Amino acid sequence: MTAGLEGLLRTLAPQALGAVVRRYGHFDTAEDAVQEAMIAAASQWPRDGLPDDPKAWLIAVTARRLTDLLRAEQARQRRENTWTLPAVAPVEDADDTLILLFMCCHPALPPEQQIALTLRSVGGLTTQEIARAFLVPEPTMAQRISRAKQRVKTSGVPFRLPPDRTSRLAAVLHVLYLIFTEGYASTAGPHAYRAELSTEAIRLTRIVHRLLPRDGEVAGLLALMLLTDARRAARVGSDGALVPLESQDRSRWCQDMIEEGTDLVTAAMSSGPSGPYQLQAAIAALHDEAPTPADTDWPQIEALYGVLLSMAPNPMTALNHAVAVAMARGPAPALDLVSTLAEDKRLASHHRLHAVRAHLLEMSGDVVGALAAYQQAAQLTRSLPEQRYLNTKAAALAQR
Amino acid sequence: MKYMILHYASQADFDAMAGKDSAVGPAWQPEEVAAMGEFMNKLMNDLVESGEFVDAVGLAAPVHTRRVGPGNVVTDGPYAETAEVLAGYTIVDCASFDRATEIVARLVDTPAPEYVRARGYADIRPLMSGLEEITA
Numbered sequence: 001m002t003a004g005l006e007g008l009l010r011t012l013a014p015q016a017l018g019a020v021v022r023r024y025g026h027f028d029t030a031e032d033a034v035q036e037a038m039i040a041a042a043s044q045w046p047r048d049g050l051p052d053d054p055k056a057w058l059i060a061v062t063a064r065r066l067t068d069l070l071r072a073e074q075a076r077q078r079r080e081n082t083w084t085l086p087a088v089a090p091v092e093d094a095d096d097t098l099i100l101l102f103m104c105c106h107p108a109l110p111p112e113q114q115i116a117l118t119l120r121s122v123g124g125l126t127t128q129e130i131a132r133a134f135l136v137p138e139p140t141m142a143q144r145i146s147r148a149k150q151r152v153k154t155s156g157v158p159f160r161l162p163p164d165r166t167s168r169l170a171a172v173l174h175v176l177y178l179i180f181t182e183g184y185a186s187t188a189g190p191h192a193y194r195a196e197l198s199t200e201a202i203r204l205t206r207i208v209h210r211l212l213p214r215d216g217e218v219a220g221l222l223a224l225m226l227l228t229d230a231r232r233a234a235r236v237g238s239d240g241a242l243v244p245l246e247s248q249d250r251s252r253w254c255q256d257m258i259e260e261g262t263d264l265v266t267a268a269m270s271s272g273p274s275g276p277y278q279l280q281a282a283i284a285a286l287h288d289e290a291p292t293p294a295d296t297d298w299p300q301i302e303a304l305y306g307v308l309l310s311m312a313p314n315p316m317t318a319l320n321h322a323v324a325v326a327m328a329r330g331p332a333p334a335l336d337l338v339s340t341l342a343e344d345k346r347l348a349s350h351h352r353l354h355a356v357r358a359h360l361l362e363m364s365g366d367v368v369g370a371l372a373a374y375q376q377a378a379q380l381t382r383s384l385p386e387q388r389y390l391n392t393k394a395a396a397l398a399q400r
Numbered sequence: 401m402k403y404m405i406l407h408y409a410s411q412a413d414f415d416a417m418a419g420k421d422s423a424v425g426p427a428w429q430p431e432e433v434a435a436m437g438e439f440m441n442k443l444m445n446d447l448v449e450s451g452e453f454v455d456a457v458g459l460a461a462p463v464h465t466r467r468v469g470p471g472n473v474v475t476d477g478p479y480a481e482t483a484e485v486l487a488g489y490t491i492v493d494c495a496s497f498d499r500a501t502e503i504v505a506r507l508v509d510t511p512a513p514e515y516v517r518a519r520g521y522a523d524i525r526p527l528m529s530g531l532e533e534i535t536a
Contacts, residue, residue, distance in 0.1 A: 024464050026476070064418070070463045071411060074477045 005045060008054065009038050010203075013124030016058040018096020020066055021159050027103065028149040029073065031121055033065035034058075038124065097122060098211050101204075102162050104148075105172045108155045113148035114175045115182075120145055122207075123200050133197050134182070169212075173221050173277065176205050180225050184232075198229055219268040220278030226261035227284035230254040242389040246293040258288045279308040298328040315347045319356050331364040351380035355390060362397070371397040402454060402493050402527040403500040409487035411479060413516070414461040423482050425515040435511040443506060447492060452503070454491035462487075491527070500524050 017034040021027050037058055051057040104118040116134075119125045125133075131141035162168045183197025205222045212218050234248040243249075265281040268274075274282075283304050290296040305321035318341050326334035338357050347353050358373030371394055378390035412422035419427045447453035462485050467475040479485055494500050504522050512520070 024460075025466065067418075067461050067463055070477060071415065071461075074463060075481055 002046075005042070009041055009058075010124035012055050012058050013038055014097045014100050014122045015055060016062045017121060018100050019059045020062045021100075022096055024063065024066060025159065026066065026070060027157075027159070028153045029069050030062065030066050031149060033069055034062045035120075035126070036065045037061040095211050097207060099159060099161055101172050101208065102168050103152055103157055103159075105168070105175045106152060106155060106157060107168075107171060108151055109148050111175070111178060113144055113151070114171075115179055116141060116144045117148040117152070118175055118204070119179065119197075119200065123204060125200070129196075169215070169218075172208065173205075173217060176201050176208070177221060177225075177277075179204070180228075184228060195232070198225070198232075201225060202229060214271075216268045216272045217275040217277050219264050220275060220281045223261040223264035223268065223281035224277050224284055226257045226264070227281055227288050230257035230261065230288060236385065241392070242385040244389070245287060250291065253288065258285075261285060262289065274307075276308060276312045279304050279311070283308075296327070298324055302328045315341060315344055315350075316352065319347075319352055323356055323359070326360050326363060331360045335360050335364065349380060351377040351386070351390075353377075354380060358390075358393065362393075367397055367400055401496065402491060402529070403497070404525045404527055405490040405492065405500070405504055406486060406523040406525065407488045407490075408484040408521070408523075409462075410482045410484045411462045412482050413484075413487075414463075416513075416516075418461075425513060428513060432511065432513060439510055444490075447490075447503070452492045452494045452499075454493050456488070456490040458488040459486060497524070497526065 013034055016037065017030055020030045020033065024030065040061055041054075041058060045051070045054075100122050101118065104121050105114045109117065116130055119130050119133075120127065127142050127145060128138050130145075131138040134141065136144075180198050180201035183195055183199070183201065202222070202225045205218070205225060209215075209218050209222045230253050231245075231248060233254070234250065234252040235243055237243050261281065262285045265278060265285055268278050269282060283301050286297050286301050286304075302321070302324040305317065305324050309317050309321050318337070322334045322337040322341070325337060335357070338353065338360060342348050342353060342357075354373045354377035358370045358377060361370035361373055374390050374394035374397065378387050378394065381387050381390065410424065412424040415422040415427075416425055417428050417433060419430075421427050444453060444456055462479045462483075463477050465477055465479060465485075467478045469475060492500060492503060494503065501524060504524055507520070507522055510517070510520070
């Protein structure tokens with residue numbers, strides 16, 4: 001299948017699924033039907049040519065497959081397939097893709113199921129592709145997806161926009177963010193298929209941004225992803241080792257993405273109150289706009305982290321804030337902040353805390369302390385590239 | 401006077417028409433489906449031309465039925481495979497019940513596999529014109 005055809009199919013898949021679920025219900029079975037319709041399209045379209053209206057074709061074939069699957073199911077077990085009508089809310093006209101996203105990110109589902117279901121139902125990825133991206137065996141992922149669908153089914157979510165849209169949108173954005181970071185930060189093992197997750201997260205966030213162009217946090221999240229992903233090429237060295245921000249070859253950053261991300265976050269920040277994604281995007285933009293590390297506007301970054309911290313307290317944000325404090329005002333006040341953070345049990349055993357402490361100690365000239373902290377951080381991380389980076393830092397200090 | 405002509409079919413009939421061997425008989429051939437479509441089109445066109453046509457509706461396969469029962473309990477696909485249920489209707493506005501019967505009699509000639517024709521039937525029901533007809 002060509003990339004163009006695959007892209008078209010992946011765009012049409014959630015639209016076909018949405019159209020069929022809106023008309024006939026049966027989210028769980030329809031989800032299988034659309035996958036089968038996509039397989040049919042992938043074999044027929046290259047052979048017979050693109051249909052006049054590919055979307056209508058895919059909807060028709062999905063509906064037909066749904067009928068077949070339901071028929072087989074109902075013939076197999078004529079069980080009383082009953083449920084009780086949920087309380088009725090007014091039907092709002094909205095893009096089906098958005099409703100599907102809300103369904104897939106339903107709060108009744110644990111995050112790993114939300115992610116898997118979103119990638120399959122809205123992203124149009126196959127179970128095999130998702131399994132590869134998350135480095136789990138295909139049957140495990142298949143089971144995860146089928147549990148998720150079962151849960152959506154039994155929760156009886158009607159096919160419409162949820163009434164608590166704002167809080168539910170936050171859940172959707174969080175899932176998209178997790179998909180992005182999963183692809184970007186690779187929490188375990190080598191990273192062959194994982195980069196595609198970031199690309200997929202950006203594609204899905206673009207769809208949400210197109211549907212909700214005035215939502216500042218959606219724009220903020222898209223900007224954050226673009227501004228982060230712009231550095232992808234420079235982030236890993238030729239030896240596969242992780243290159244920290246200050247040592248990256250900035251000529252390899254993707255200027256188009258930086259420009260698009262900066263424009264997005266600038267427009268969003270000037271049009272309303274800023275949320276956490278916008279603030280993170282603004283910080284990323286300040287990094288991306290600096291021609292050299294020395295040009296980085298650290299006081300501004302420190303201030304933004306301060307606002308972010310007051311809005312959404314989070315240990316990782318606190319660590320990043322500490323780094324910004326060090327860069328703006330020197331390591332001493334930052335080390336004080338980190339010692340306070342180390343009192344938090346969850347953070348005390350996290351490699352990031354020790355990596356930051358090592359970095360601050362190195363800045364302050366405490367070679368022995370820095371060496372020990374780098375070694376501890378290397379022991380705690382599960383990521384191979386990160387481990388290699390930390391061990392290299394430790395080895396360099398040991399030679400002094 | 402308005403009459404509703406009701407057509408019936410089972411899920412198995414829908415399957416056979418969709419090209420699958422079913423509990424009621426073998427799958428329809430594509431030319432059989434085409435011939436039936438052509439025949440029905442002609443019939444509807446004639447009714448439009450005579451000014452008797454009001455409305456015609458085909459329903460999706462019975463498998464897609466959702467039944468809302470007492471206590472708002474919803475049942476999906478409540479029909480057995482071979483249960484004959486409403487499959488569509490045609491509303492005509494014509495001079496008399498006998499004229500409506502004449503129209504339906506033409507359906508006997510609908511091209512279809514023999515096993516379908518052998519069982520075929522349609523009901524004609526006069527429409528009430530308003531609430532006063534019921535309460536008067």
